[in-house]
Amino acid sequence: MNKNTFEKLLWSIALPGFGQYLNGKYFKGTVLLMLEILINVQSNFNQVILLSFHGEISDAIKHADYQWLMFYPCLYFFSMWDAVKDADGEKDPYSFLPYVFAAFFVTMGLIFSSNLTVFGVLLGPVWLPVLFVFPGIIIGLIIRKILNNIS
Numbered sequence: 001m002n003k004n005t006f007e008k009l010l011w012s013i014a015l016p017g018f019g020q021y022l023n024g025k026y027f028k029g030t031v032l033l034m035l036e037i038l039i040n041v042q043s044n045f046n047q048v049i050l051l052s053f054h055g056e057i058s059d060a061i062k063h064a065d066y067q068w069l070m071f072y073p074c075l076y077f078f079s080m081w082d083a084v085k086d087a088d089g090e091k092d093p094y095s096f097l098p099y100v101f102a103a104f105f106v107t108m109g110l111i112f113s114s115n116l117t118v119f120g121v122l123l124g125p126v127w128l129p130v131l132f133v134f135p136g137i138i139i140g141l142i143i144r145k146i147l148n149n150i151s
Contacts, residue, residue, distance in 0.1 A: 005087040012083040016075055019083025032079050039075060043068035052126035061114045064125045070110055073129065077103035094147045098140030105136030 001009070012019030016036040020029030040046060043065045051060035081099035088095075109132030113125045123131065 001084070001088070005084055008083040008087045009080055012080040016079035019079065020086070023083060023086040025086060028082070032075065032082075035071075035075055036079075039068055039071050043072065045069060045072065048125055052124055057122050057124035057127075060124045060126065066110070066114075066125070069125065070107060073103045073106035073110065077106070092144070092148070093151075094144040097144040097147075098137045101140030101143070102133050102136035105132040105139075106130075108132060 008019040008022050011022055015033065017029040017031075017033030020026075020032060023029075044063045048060045048064045048069070051057070051063060077099040081096050085095065106129040109129035110125060113123065113128040115122075116128060117123070118128070118131070
């Protein structure tokens, strides 16, 4: 991944749609940004993040609107993949797999975040999904490698 592509990935991590703006895809960037704002507001995500960072996990769970929040992982990881794909020119046909599996695992983490504990600690709707990013990316990379070796 070159420096230009990495920059667009990081801006997409900062806020969905920003990588698309840097790629000159203004309509797509605006759609992603508006969806991010809609989902963020409807799910109370900023409040959930603040409460989670203050260790108030029970309150974060109560404030989270899970019906809306479950849209966020797919939007977030799609925005990242799309920015990288547009910047790189889609060289690897399976480049999407780490992003897809990360979105899937984060969604699963979110589903179980209100009652799943790790070493007896309830991590809630921010920290548990964040932990689930790593196995999602790793599994996606492994499957991508396998498929690329088969092709």
